[in-house]
Amino acid sequence: MNIPAMPPLVKIRSERDQMSAIERRIADFILENAHLLRDYSSQQLASALGVSQSSVVKFSQKFGFRGYPDLKYSIGQALARNGGDAPAGAPPETDDAYVRLEEGLRRSKTAAEEETRLINPRERIEAIVGLVDGAGKVFVCGLGDDGLFAREFAMRLSLLGVLTVHHADPILMMANLSAARPGDVLLLFSEFGQLPQLCQLSRQFQACEGKVVSITRHTANPLRAHADATLVVSAHDPAPHVAQLLYRSSLQYLLDFLFVLLCQANPDRHRQLNINLERIQHLLDS
Missing domain, CATH: 3.40.50.10490 (Glucose-6-phosphate isomerase like protein; domain 1)
Incomplete structure (x- = not known):
């Protein structure tokens, strides 16, 4: 399995602005639903997004994976290493709006700085x-x-x-x-x-x-x-x-x-x- 050195979600997020419209649709779904990705096959993901299955496969290969299963596995492994299913920038689950905003911004800043570090070798x-x-x-x-x-x-x-x-x-x-x-x-x-x-x-x-x-x-x-x-x-x-x-x-x-x-x-x-x-x-x- 050819897994890129950069964490897959970081790589996808950092490259988003240079993607085609179809690639951005796939990227946005993966970034927003990374913890649910294990439940989707490439065909199910393609159907949910209204794109072809080959687009999902090509998207995975663009980031150095053999195909979608390898991408899905790598994202699952990265989430597990991070100690849970929540994406890095996700706000904590609480009813206190102040705490959600404060912690959400802190996490988002940390994630953005880490991505910036990784894309400047x-x-x-x-x-x-x-x-x-x-x-x-x-x-x-x-x-x-x-x-x-x-x-x-x-x-x-x-x-x-x-x-x-x-x-x-x-x-x-x-x-x-x-x-x-x-x-x-x-x-x-x-x-x-x-x-x-x-x-x-x-x-x-x-x-x-x-x-x-x-x-x-x-x-x-x-x-x-x-x-x-x-x-x-x-x-x-x-x-x-x-x-x-x-x-x-x-x-x-x-x-x-x-x-x-x-x-x-x-x-x-x-x-x-x-x-x-x-x-x-x-x-x-x-």
Whole structure:
């Protein structure tokens, strides 16, 4: 049996946004009814969803399984290891609405952060750390809510002694690209990766022989497609406002880990961080 290293429900959820309409229908049923899947044959599942049996089989094979029975078995094993039949993000069974909301959000955040960790493999993260640490300058840009994360991360890079150019205005950033040199890095924050201004910035920066790192949702999008390296975030929930919270939480986790790795990768950076933090504290105390 060929079972992928990534837990099957995590893999399915993280890939959902890149699926076809039929695949999403199958995925949503499996994610919402994982604990009932043992009672369904491939034909019964296909009939319940109004799709062909071959679609169910192909869906299973897409995730590295020989067929639907292997997928069903793997999901059952994963649920058993997790200590029960409830999905990771399922709220506890209680009549107290406050407790349901609190525990449900906590579980959903934990699941989203774990999915985000799994879809950003170590080799990819370490390569991006190497790019940033070795860059002469790091340009950072994000618009709207993405701009808040871009600004904070640019500040953290500055504390490490990285020469950072940050703008929340793509026109000002475009003007600053005249200072870009080969080996410089551009970090572009864009949740959905669709903004044409950022895509244009990416092309112009690469024309200067710089490296572009995109930070987006784990979806097929033009910014991610043309970047030299990518960080991706998994955050799914039926309620849009909760999905947005999960995105912010998972993105913050990812950036925090990247920052910690940068601190450890270069002792000189770590020393500069301590010096800068001490200077800031003196300024606050004066």
